[in-house]
Amino acid sequence: MAKTLATLPPAQLAPLADAYHAAMAVKRRWTVGGLVLLVVLTLLSAWAGQVDLVKFWAGLPRFASYFHDIVPRLRFETFAADMAEWFWNFDGWLALLWDTLLVAYVGTLAGAMAGFVLCFLASANLTKSTPIRFIARRSLEFCRTFPEIVFALMFVYAFGFGPMPGVLAIAIHTAGALGKQFSEVVENVDMHPIEGLTASGANYVESIRFGVVPQVLSNFVSYSLLRFEINVRGATVLGFVGAGGIGKELISSIRQFYYADVSAILVIIIGTVFLIDWLTEMLRHRLLGIVGDTR
Amino acid sequence: MRRRHPEVFRAPVVERCLSLAIVVGGTALAIYTLWRFGFSPTKFIDGLDKLGIVVVLMMPPDPGSQLWHYVSALAETLAIAFLGTLGGALLALPISILAAKNVVANRILHFASRRFLDTIRGVDTLIWALIWINVVGLGPFAGILAIMTSDFGSFGKLFSEAIEASDRKPVDGVRSAGGSELHSFRFGILPQVMPVLMSQVLYYFESNTRSATIIGIVGAGGIGLYLANEIAQAEWQRVAFIILMILVTVSVIDWVSSRLRLAMIGRRAGAGA
Amino acid sequence: MIKRRSILASTAGVLLAVPFAANAQDWKAKYPEIVMAVVPAENAGGVVDRFGPFVKYLEKELGTKVTLRVANDYTAVIEGQKNRQIHIGFYGPGSYARANAVSGGNTVAFGTTQNQDGSIGYYSVVYVKADSPYKSLDDLKGKKLGLVDVESTSGYKAPVFFMNREGKAPDKFFSVAQVTGSHENAVLAMTQGTVDAATNWWNSDTDSNLTRMLNKGMLKKADGTPMKYEDFRIVWKSPLLAGSPFAYLNDMPDDLKKAIADAFYNAHKKDKAAFDKLSDGKDRAFVPVGHKDYLEFIELNKYLEELRRKKG
Numbered sequence: 001m002a003k004t005l006a007t008l009p010p011a012q013l014a015p016l017a018d019a020y021h022a023a024m025a026v027k028r029r030w031t032v033g034g035l036v037l038l039v040v041l042t043l044l045s046a047w048a049g050q051v052d053l054v055k056f057w058a059g060l061p062r063f064a065s066y067f068h069d070i071v072p073r074l075r076f077e078t079f080a081a082d083m084a085e086w087f088w089n090f091d092g093w094l095a096l097l098w099d100t101l102l103v104a105y106v107g108t109l110a111g112a113m114a115g116f117v118l119c120f121l122a123s124a125n126l127t128k129s130t131p132i133r134f135i136a137r138r139s140l141e142f143c144r145t146f147p148e149i150v151f152a153l154m155f156v157y158a159f160g161f162g163p164m165p166g167v168l169a170i171a172i173h174t175a176g177a178l179g180k181q182f183s184e185v186v187e188n189v190d191m192h193p194i195e196g197l198t199a200s201g202a203n204y205v206e207s208i209r210f211g212v213v214p215q216v217l218s219n220f221v222s223y224s225l226l227r228f229e230i231n232v233r234g235a236t237v238l239g240f241v242g243a244g245g246i247g248k249e250l251i252s253s254i255r256q257f258y259y260a261d262v263s264a265i266l267v268i269i270i271g272t273v274f275l276i277d278w279l280t281e282m283l284r285h286r287l288l289g290i291v292g293d294t295r
Numbered sequence: 296m297r298r299r300h301p302e303v304f305r306a307p308v309v310e311r312c313l314s315l316a317i318v319v320g321g322t323a324l325a326i327y328t329l330w331r332f333g334f335s336p337t338k339f340i341d342g343l344d345k346l347g348i349v350v351v352l353m354m355p356p357d358p359g360s361q362l363w364h365y366v367s368a369l370a371e372t373l374a375i376a377f378l379g380t381l382g383g384a385l386l387a388l389p390i391s392i393l394a395a396k397n398v399v400a401n402r403i404l405h406f407a408s409r410r411f412l413d414t415i416r417g418v419d420t421l422i423w424a425l426i427w428i429n430v431v432g433l434g435p436f437a438g439i440l441a442i443m444t445s446d447f448g449s450f451g452k453l454f455s456e457a458i459e460a461s462d463r464k465p466v467d468g469v470r471s472a473g474g475s476e477l478h479s480f481r482f483g484i485l486p487q488v489m490p491v492l493m494s495q496v497l498y499y500f501e502s503n504t505r506s507a508t509i510i511g512i513v514g515a516g517g518i519g520l521y522l523a524n525e526i527a528q529a530e531w532q533r534v535a536f537i538i539l540m541i542l543v544t545v546s547v548i549d550w551v552s553s554r555l556r557l558a559m560i561g562r563r564a565g566a567g568a
Numbered sequence: 569m570i571k572r573r574s575i576l577a578s579t580a581g582v583l584l585a586v587p588f589a590a591n592a593q594d595w596k597a598k599y600p601e602i603v604m605a606v607v608p609a610e611n612a613g614g615v616v617d618r619f620g621p622f623v624k625y626l627e628k629e630l631g632t633k634v635t636l637r638v639a640n641d642y643t644a645v646i647e648g649q650k651n652r653q654i655h656i657g658f659y660g661p662g663s664y665a666r667a668n669a670v671s672g673g674n675t676v677a678f679g680t681t682q683n684q685d686g687s688i689g690y691y692s693v694v695y696v697k698a699d700s701p702y703k704s705l706d707d708l709k710g711k712k713l714g715l716v717d718v719e720s721t722s723g724y725k726a727p728v729f730f731m732n733r734e735g736k737a738p739d740k741f742f743s744v745a746q747v748t749g750s751h752e753n754a755v756l757a758m759t760q761g762t763v764d765a766a767t768n769w770w771n772s773d774t775d776s777n778l779t780r781m782l783n784k785g786m787l788k789k790a791d792g793t794p795m796k797y798e799d800f801r802i803v804w805k806s807p808l809l810a811g812s813p814f815a816y817l818n819d820m821p822d823d824l825k826k827a828i829a830d831a832f833y834n835a836h837k838k839d840k841a842a843f844d845k846l847s848d849g850k851d852r853a854f855v856p857v858g859h860k861d862y863l864e865f866i867e868l869n870k871y872l873e874e875l876r877r878k879k880g
Binding site: 038041042044045046047048049050051052055056059060062063066099102103105106109141142145146147149150153154155157158159160162163164167233234236237240241250251254266269270273274277 | 321324325328329331332333334338339342343345346349370371373374375377378381413414416417418419421422425426427429430431432434435436438439440505508509512513516522523526529534538541542545546549
């Protein structure tokens with residue numbers, strides 16, 4: 001290899017090289033330490049989680065055969081008829097899917113509104129009172145970290161089976177998640193318009209309404225759309241605990257070994273998620289005007 | 296001032312009509328949904344009342360005789376979350392490279408791998424749990440595989456986007472010093488994206504702890520099964536205790552994860568969603 | 569719940585351990601452990617208590633390790649036996665028919681219980697609370713029904729089948745027809761007010777899931793006082809259903825199958841205490857049955873599938 005770069009004279013090079021090696025040694029020690037810790041945790045978890053590689057290997061053919069079982073026979077000659085047979089309940093499932101989407105929609109809407117109200121109270125730049133901020137933040141955190149499905153189970157107990165428990169569970173979780181994301185956006189906002197408004201006599205609500213909201217609205221809507229997509233997936237699963245919709249039908253088909261129905265419903269669910277993913281991404285690009293911010 | 300800059304004070308008619316239409320349409324849909332779901336204020340109040348009674352019955356949280364079971368089940372849940380996240384991240388890395396436009400130029404490969412990842416992501420973790428239970432039987436192993444699978448899809452997408460968003464200059468630098476394709480990735484892209492990737496993995500670990508508690512309900516191990524049973528039997532004090540355990544665990548993980556992420560990226564970027 | 573954890577742990581241990589030296593019967597080398605699983609008629613802790621002594625009896629009779637695996641839903645047992653991870657399964661007649669079909673005929677019934685009065689079989693009933701205004705199934709129109717599990721015979725298949733024949737298809741007749749996961753959960757949902765009525769299995773006024781729950785003290789009123797049998801009312805009962813069968817894997821060696829079957833048929837003589845624990849003393853013995861005794865349930869499953877298709 002020809003010398004393409006000039007090198008320093010040894011006297012200057014030596015201390016720099018030493019410093020570099022010392023820094024690398026420290027970094028290496030951290031990395032090795034971290035890796036050792038990782039390995040130890042992995043082994044502990046494997047023991048606690050009853051990981052059995054023998055069983056996994058023996059069971060892999062079943063994984064493949066499961067997918068083989070649920071995919072129906074689609075022949076080229078009778079393609080239309082085979083598809084009609086596979087999706088025999090297409091309109092029924094679509095109706096259930098519509099229910100699920102409605103659950104996700106109202107849940108996201110209610111959660112976004114609640115999060116909107118709370119986020120200002122949780123923002124350090126708008127709420128000077130530390131106790132209020134603390135309470136607002138802890139409440140949002142509680143709503144966010146409490147498993148959604150546990151809310152759903154408790155709401156089923158309180159409100160009975162049906163879609164409402166699912167809506168409420170999603171709404172609360174969304175309020176927590178969006179509330180936090182909203183407050184982070186608000187904390188990064190330009191304070192000048194707010195100062196200007198306060199200086200000309202606006203009160204707390206007015207300064208927020210005219211100073212903050214215009215700056216953050218498109219961000220808020222963008223986060224809400226993303227949350228809607230996540231909530232559609234969540235709503236399909238809540239059907240499992242009695243919130244109705246297409247999740248209930250999927251679980252029912254899995255449990256009764258109606259294999260072709262399982263794949264048909266999965267295809268519908270995945271297709272819907274694709275569609276919503278694509279639609280919300282389009283909307284969010286228009287709102288944010290930048291490419292790529294997806295989480 | 297209003298006369299000079301009317302457009303600042305009054306948005307154009309088309310835009311306002313559109314906003315109005317969206318608001319009206321959205322509200323109408325919401326009202327229709329509530330009607331369709333049989334929502335009524337009286338039922339809602341009754342339910343809240345019942346919920347209030349439940350909250351009172353929950354005090355004080357008390358595991359009764361089940362404390363050791365809950366603790367070991369929680370350990371199982373953490374194990375499921377840990378291995379699932381780790382496995383998913385490790386498996387996702389190779390495919391995220393394929394799915395990144397700037398590393399692999401082949402458009403078809405990029406599109407195919409992206410759609411593949413989307414398909415895996417489209418299936419909820421709970422459904423994956425049911426499928427894996429068929430393969431390896433009931434128990435936490437199925438739970439680990441379920442989380443690994445759904446994380447594989449999510450990480451694949453996130454990692455590939457991080458790679459696509461990385462700066463070309465270090466890559467060019469390595470290339471001009473004579474490095475190969477592999478060198479340019481290892482020394483050009485990887486150091487840039489590694490902090491972001493680790494940050495995402497840590498964030499997901501916390502989120503997966505919550506998912507892991509849930510999949511226990513279908514028998515994929517962990518504390519979810521106990522939780523569902525105690526709710527069915529209306530043992531509210533035990534329910535409250537389990538919930539408290541879960542919240543504390545998630546908080547601890549959240550705190551540890553934030554500290555680690557801070558150390559890696561720095562204040563601003565570390566305060567992730 | 570303790571037992572379940574240690575049972576699963578010891579299962580892993582045994583499966584990885586080397587099987588012991590060959591005995592007189594050579595099936596023991598191939599089957600160092602026999603796994604038995606039970607559909608969740610009741611919740612997990614109850615299953616372990618109920619079947620524990622019987623499992624020990626089987627171990628003594630077969631001379632090999634027998635493990636009880638607790639499942640949270642019917643499908644897990646059906647799937648487990650299909651995958652040959654479970655050797656002996658206990659089903660309702662309808663879930664047995666499903667298990668047989670799904671396993672290509674490898675899951676075969678061999679025994680069922682005989683009631684004290686010599687009869688074989690049981691009923692599906694619909695309970696309501698005695699203080700509710702519902703006196704018959706018609707009164708429940710538009711109300712909420714709690715079912716058990718989509719594969720439960722008395723908790724789903726029989727009610728759906730017979731109610732459809734009466735012109736009251738559950739998913740149309742009731743405002744909500746929701747599976748609750750187990751017979752116990754269905755009753756609990758009813759006492760808690762989440763549903764207005766619950767399907768359940770029933771042998772007689774002194775032998776049903778309800779009586780077992782009352783004996784365990786599981787049912788309490790809002791103020792904490794225990795409930796009594798009189799606090800419940802039956803508003804619907806099905807015709808007699810075939811007895812719930814135990815089934816083994818047909819491709820096991822004949823001498824193993826015979827050993828298992830004999831152990832069951834002789835249980836009431838050889839270990840009465842363990843046998844009685846299974847049914848709180850309400851059963852007389854295990855009697856032989858075969859697949860042919862459940863052909864009508866194969867038909868039932870087919871009919872229910874067609875019913876489902878007609879709706880769509």
